[in-house]
Amino acid sequence: MAVTAIRVHGADNVAVVAADVQPGDVVRLDDGRQLRAVDVIPRGSKVALDPIAGGQPVVRYGERIGEATKDIAAGEYVHSHNLA
Amino acid sequence: MSGEFVFQGWQRPDGRMGIRNHCLVLATVACAAGVVREVQRRLPEVVAVEHAHGCGRSGPDLGVQIKTLAGLVQNPNVGAVVLVGLGCEVVSAALLRSTLASSGKPVETVVIQEVGGSRKAADRVEALARRLLDELGGQPRRKGMAADLMVGLECGGSDTFSGLTANPAVGKAVDRLVEMGGTAILAETTEMIGALGPLLKLAKTEEVAAKLKAKVGRQEARAREILGPLAHAVLAPGNVESGLTTIAEKSLGCVTKGGSSPIREVIDYGDRPAKKGLVVMDTPGYDVESLAGMAAAGAQAILFTTGRGTPVGFPAVPVIKISSNSELFEAMPDDIDLDAGTILAGKSIDEVGEQILGLLLEVACGQKTKAEINGQAVFAIAQEGPAF
Numbered sequence: 001m002a003v004t005a006i007r008v009h010g011a012d013n014v015a016v017v018a019a020d021v022q023p024g025d026v027v028r029l030d031d032g033r034q035l036r037a038v039d040v041i042p043r044g045s046k047v048a049l050d051p052i053a054g055g056q057p058v059v060r061y062g063e064r065i066g067e068a069t070k071d072i073a074a075g076e077y078v079h080s081h082n083l084a
Numbered sequence: 085m086s087g088e089f090v091f092q093g094w095q096r097p098d099g100r101m102g103i104r105n106h107c108l109v110l111a112t113v114a115c116a117a118g119v120v121r122e123v124q125r126r127l128p129e130v131v132a133v134e135h136a137h138g139c140g141r142s143g144p145d146l147g148v149q150i151k152t153l154a155g156l157v158q159n160p161n162v163g164a165v166v167l168v169g170l171g172c173e174v175v176s177a178a179l180l181r182s183t184l185a186s187s188g189k190p191v192e193t194v195v196i197q198e199v200g201g202s203r204k205a206a207d208r209v210e211a212l213a214r215r216l217l218d219e220l221g222g223q224p225r226r227k228g229m230a231a232d233l234m235v236g237l238e239c240g241g242s243d244t245f246s247g248l249t250a251n252p253a254v255g256k257a258v259d260r261l262v263e264m265g266g267t268a269i270l271a272e273t274t275e276m277i278g279a280l281g282p283l284l285k286l287a288k289t290e291e292v293a294a295k296l297k298a299k300v301g302r303q304e305a306r307a308r309e310i311l312g313p314l315a316h317a318v319l320a321p322g323n324v325e326s327g328l329t330t331i332a333e334k335s336l337g338c339v340t341k342g343g344s345s346p347i348r349e350v351i352d353y354g355d356r357p358a359k360k361g362l363v364v365m366d367t368p369g370y371d372v373e374s375l376a377g378m379a380a381a382g383a384q385a386i387l388f389t390t391g392r393g394t395p396v397g398f399p400a401v402p403v404i405k406i407s408s409n410s411e412l413f414e415a416m417p418d419d420i421d422l423d424a425g426t427i428l429a430g431k432s433i434d435e436v437g438e439q440i441l442g443l444l445l446e447v448a449c450g451q452k453t454k455a456e457i458n459g460q461a462v463f464a465i466a467q468e469g470p471a472f
Contacts, residue, residue: 006248006428008247016244016245016248016327018428024292030143042244042327042328043327044129044243044327044409045244045327046327046329048243048448060333060336061247061282061336061337061340063278063279063281063282063332063336064332065147065278065329065330065332065336066329066330066333068331078328078329079327080324083329084329084330084332
């Protein structure tokens with residue numbers, strides 16, 4: 001299945017999924033880029049677009065919203081378990 | 085919205101325009117609540133306001149109470165008022181009345197201990213309110229324009245879509261209102277923590293930038309001092325459930341409500357802006373207290389976005405609810421006025437911004453909001469110190 005994810009700013013390394021995502025689903029951005037989801041990601045939650053090393057900033061709206069508390073792979077679910 | 089932004093309102097003696105012509109029955113202290121409630125039962129057409137304030141505080145909180153209650157009376161949507169006091173309280177009817185002399189509005193007072201108790205006070209208030217309602221009914225309307233409007237901006241029960249749909253769409257509506265000479269208040273300092281970057285880019289002057297830094301810095305320091313490592317808990321559980329992780333993430337979505345106009349001024353809670361255009365008010369993120377500050381400043385309407393869904397309204401000031409997702413719009417149809425979730429299905433943010441502006445005009449022309457229809461009118465003032 002393919003699910004749309006919404007990225008607001010070109011510098012963002014996460015995007016918000018518009019529907020529930022299962023592992024293996026294709027996540028599609030509006031610029032045509034696609035990636036494969038690694039985790040279950042509930043609708044409205046964030047998916048990592050690029051690998052984010054632990055301690056590195058997580059960026060949404062082109063601004064830092066926090067930092068990764070562990071290494072995050074592209075396609076992973078991003079929420080309280082790996083972002084603070 | 086198409087065509088001119090023109091409505092028929094009521095011009096107050098101080099020159100401001102109301103989009104409603106309410107008779108307010110206001111308790112000056114919590115102890116008068118029973119009388120005010122009884123009058124509301126007898127006369128559903130008055131706006132009766134009771135609250136937990138008016139006594140038992142000192143220092144700055146007391147000043148804020150007086151300023152906010154006086155500001156509510158002076159709100160342009162209020163045509164006349166009956167103040168209901170107890171008689172031994174700090175914020176007495178006489179004290180509040182003395183701050184209202186310049187408003188030029190009819191102000192009546194009833195003091196429960198002076199007129200012989202609750203029932204007699206309710207009878208007296210009812211008689212006065214009936215007379216005032218008659219007088220208000222005969223007042224002529226005048227033409228009002230966008231430049232006469234001040235809207236308060238609020239979000240409550242945010243989700244991750246709020247910052248993608250409803251808030252930026254409200255921002256577009258605000259941009260258009262400001263272009264036409266109107267005023268908008270961006271509030272909720274708690275929800276500016278982590279979002280100073282985009283706000284400072286909008287600051288019109290160095291002074292505005294310095295004040296923004298000071299206000300947001302103070303709120304952030306307070307959150308850390310009181311909540312410690314739990315500072316992230318200024319997010320409500322529902323925010324986190326919906327996928328929002330950090331306060332900065334919530335804030336960055338939140339401030340898009342202000343749009344892209346320059347921030348002309350930063351004002352304290354409940355103060356009246358001296359400038360038109362986009363202004364920032366220092367308020368808590370807690371909706372009901374934030375609304376009171378903006379109403380006291382003179383906002384005639386509130387644009388209120390929500391992702392989780394909230395029925396909250398405000399006395400005398402129409403609150404327009406905008407949902408960030410269509411599921412909410414379908415799930416709580418009696419509480420939400422407009423669905424910005426259509427942006428997720430392909431509508432543009434500009435298009436929905438125009439829809440919001442159009443709805444604001446309809447409400448200014450008298451159309452009731454869902455919160456008005458539901459009689460949702462809660463009132464609370466932001467307080468910092470302990471009660472005595």
